[in-house]
Amino acid sequence: MTFTNPSSVLIVDDEAGIRTALRVSFARNGWAVETASGVNEATQLLENKDFQLVVSDMRMPDGDGLDVMRSARKMSSSTAVILLTAFGNVPDAVQAMRSGAFDYLTKPVSFEQLEEAASRVMRASAAAPRADHSEARSIVGRAPQLLRSLERARAAATTDADVLVEAESGTGKELLARFIHDASDRSRKPFIAVNCAAVPEHLLESELFGHARGAFTGATTAKAGKFELANGGTLLLDEIGDMPLNLQPKLLRALQEREFERLGETRSVKVDIRVIATTNVNLSAMVEEGKFRSDLYYRLAVIPLTLPALRDRAGDVELLAHYFVDKFSAKGRGPAQRVSEEFIERLNAHHWPGNVRELGNFMRRVCSLHPGVELDGSCFDQEFQGRSKVASVPASVPMFNPGAPIRQLERAHLESTLTMTQGNRTQAAEMLGISIRTMRNRIREYGLPPRRYA
Known part of the structure; x- marks a missing residue:
C-alpha cells in the first residue's frame, strides 16, 4: 500500500x-x-x-x-x-x-x-x-450478554464463514451484520441487504439472482440480482425465515457453490461473497415443523450469533436513553437535553417489547415534541399515552379458557395485540416477534378485516 x-x-x-x-x-x-x-x-x-x-x-x-x-x-x-x-x-x-x-x-x-x-x-x-x-x-451497550455477542462477531469478521443471527425484532441484527462487514477484509466492497419478508414471493428469486430480458411478463430489460451486486463483499439476507420453501433449494446451491443462474438464462454466474442471514424466528423449530430445509439451516449457521433482548440487558436502557438524547435533541439547536432520574425510572419500568428500535423511536418522539426542557416523568407519560398499559380486549375476542383450541387463542392474541397498537401491523409484528409478511398471512388466515389493520 x-x-x-x-x-x-x-x-x-x-x-x-x-x-x-x-x-x-x-x-x-x-x-x-x-x-x-x-x-x-x-x-x-x-x-x-x-x-x-x-x-x-x-x-x-x-x-x-x-x-x-x-x-x-x-x-x-x-x-x-x-x-x-x-x-x-x-x-x-x-x-x-x-x-x-x-x-x-x-x-x-x-x-x-x-x-x-x-x-x-x-x-x-x-x-x-x-x-x-x-x-x-453505533452498537451501544455494556451488558455482558451484548459484549459477548460483539466479541463473537468480531471473531467471525476475521473469517469468510457465513453467519446466522437469530434475535428478536428491534435488537439490531442488521447493525451487527454491518459491524461484521466493516471489521472484515471485505469492508471496501459492497454491503448489500435484501429483506426476504418485504419482497413478494413471485419476485424474490429475481431480486436475489437477477433475470434475463423476457424472462417473465414485464421483464423488459435484464437485471442483476443482489448476489451479483454483493460480489466481493457481504450479502445480508434479512428475515431468512420468510424464504419460500420452493426457493430454498436454489439458495442452498448458490451458497454451496457460490454460483447461480439468472432467471431465463442457463449460463452460471460465479460470485465471491460472505452471506449473513438474520431472523426473528426460531429456525431450528421451523426445521422440525418442515417449514425450513435442514440442509439450508446448517449451511447458513456456520457461525451462529444471537443478540439479547433489551429487557435482558441490565443498565443498557439508561445508557441508550442518553445516547438517543445526544443524537436527537440537539440537531444544531443548542446543547443536548437533560434527563431526570424520574424519566429513567419510567423507561426502566417498561418492558420494551420492540427492543432498541422501540426505545429509539420513543426517544425521537420525546426529544422532538419536548425540545429544550429536562425530560421528566410528565414527558414520558404524555408521549406514551397509555401504551405502557395493556389495552382492554374487545368483547368479540374470546378470553383464555383451559382446553380452548390453539388457533382460537392465537387469533385472540393476534387481534388484541393489533388493537393495542391501534391497527399498526408493523408494530404488532415486532411485539409478537414475527415478520410483517407472517402478520399479513395470519390476518388473512384468521379472517380478520384487513382494512382495519394498516
Missing part, C-alpha cells in the same frame, strides 16, 4: 518500541508521522497540527485513548481515530466505537491490519471528508 499524497498520522503509545515500529511502518507507506508517549504530549501536538489519522493505545499512565480521541475531535471533526486495545477487552472496544472511533484493533496488531484500516481512512476521507464514522457503528 503506497499513497500518492502523503498524509499525516499521530502515533500515541507509552511503549517506545511500539512507537518506533509503527512510525517506520507508516513512513514506509508514504505517511508523515509524529509520535507521542502519552495523552498530554498528544494533546499538545493536536493543538498545533492537523492530522488525518490518530492511532492511539487505549491504556496509558496519564489517561486513555478516549482522552486522545476527545482532543482530536475538539481540534478537527474530520480526524479519524483508530484505537488499540488489549486482546479480548471488549468493553474498551464497545466504548471506543460508541464514542466515534473509526476502528479499533486488538493487540498484538499486525502492520497489515493497520495498513488496511489506514486505507479505509483514506477512502472515507476522499468520499466524505466530513463524515462522522460513528453513526454506522
Whole structure:
C-alpha cells in the first residue's frame, strides 16, 4: 500500500518500541508521522497540527485513548481515530466505537491490519471528508450478554464463514451484520441487504439472482440480482425465515457453490461473497415443523450469533436513553437535553417489547415534541399515552379458557395485540416477534378485516 499524497498520522503509545515500529511502518507507506508517549504530549501536538489519522493505545499512565480521541475531535471533526486495545477487552472496544472511533484493533496488531484500516481512512476521507464514522457503528451497550455477542462477531469478521443471527425484532441484527462487514477484509466492497419478508414471493428469486430480458411478463430489460451486486463483499439476507420453501433449494446451491443462474438464462454466474442471514424466528423449530430445509439451516449457521433482548440487558436502557438524547435533541439547536432520574425510572419500568428500535423511536418522539426542557416523568407519560398499559380486549375476542383450541387463542392474541397498537401491523409484528409478511398471512388466515389493520 503506497499513497500518492502523503498524509499525516499521530502515533500515541507509552511503549517506545511500539512507537518506533509503527512510525517506520507508516513512513514506509508514504505517511508523515509524529509520535507521542502519552495523552498530554498528544494533546499538545493536536493543538498545533492537523492530522488525518490518530492511532492511539487505549491504556496509558496519564489517561486513555478516549482522552486522545476527545482532543482530536475538539481540534478537527474530520480526524479519524483508530484505537488499540488489549486482546479480548471488549468493553474498551464497545466504548471506543460508541464514542466515534473509526476502528479499533486488538493487540498484538499486525502492520497489515493497520495498513488496511489506514486505507479505509483514506477512502472515507476522499468520499466524505466530513463524515462522522460513528453513526454506522453505533452498537451501544455494556451488558455482558451484548459484549459477548460483539466479541463473537468480531471473531467471525476475521473469517469468510457465513453467519446466522437469530434475535428478536428491534435488537439490531442488521447493525451487527454491518459491524461484521466493516471489521472484515471485505469492508471496501459492497454491503448489500435484501429483506426476504418485504419482497413478494413471485419476485424474490429475481431480486436475489437477477433475470434475463423476457424472462417473465414485464421483464423488459435484464437485471442483476443482489448476489451479483454483493460480489466481493457481504450479502445480508434479512428475515431468512420468510424464504419460500420452493426457493430454498436454489439458495442452498448458490451458497454451496457460490454460483447461480439468472432467471431465463442457463449460463452460471460465479460470485465471491460472505452471506449473513438474520431472523426473528426460531429456525431450528421451523426445521422440525418442515417449514425450513435442514440442509439450508446448517449451511447458513456456520457461525451462529444471537443478540439479547433489551429487557435482558441490565443498565443498557439508561445508557441508550442518553445516547438517543445526544443524537436527537440537539440537531444544531443548542446543547443536548437533560434527563431526570424520574424519566429513567419510567423507561426502566417498561418492558420494551420492540427492543432498541422501540426505545429509539420513543426517544425521537420525546426529544422532538419536548425540545429544550429536562425530560421528566410528565414527558414520558404524555408521549406514551397509555401504551405502557395493556389495552382492554374487545368483547368479540374470546378470553383464555383451559382446553380452548390453539388457533382460537392465537387469533385472540393476534387481534388484541393489533388493537393495542391501534391497527399498526408493523408494530404488532415486532411485539409478537414475527415478520410483517407472517402478520399479513395470519390476518388473512384468521379472517380478520384487513382494512382495519394498516
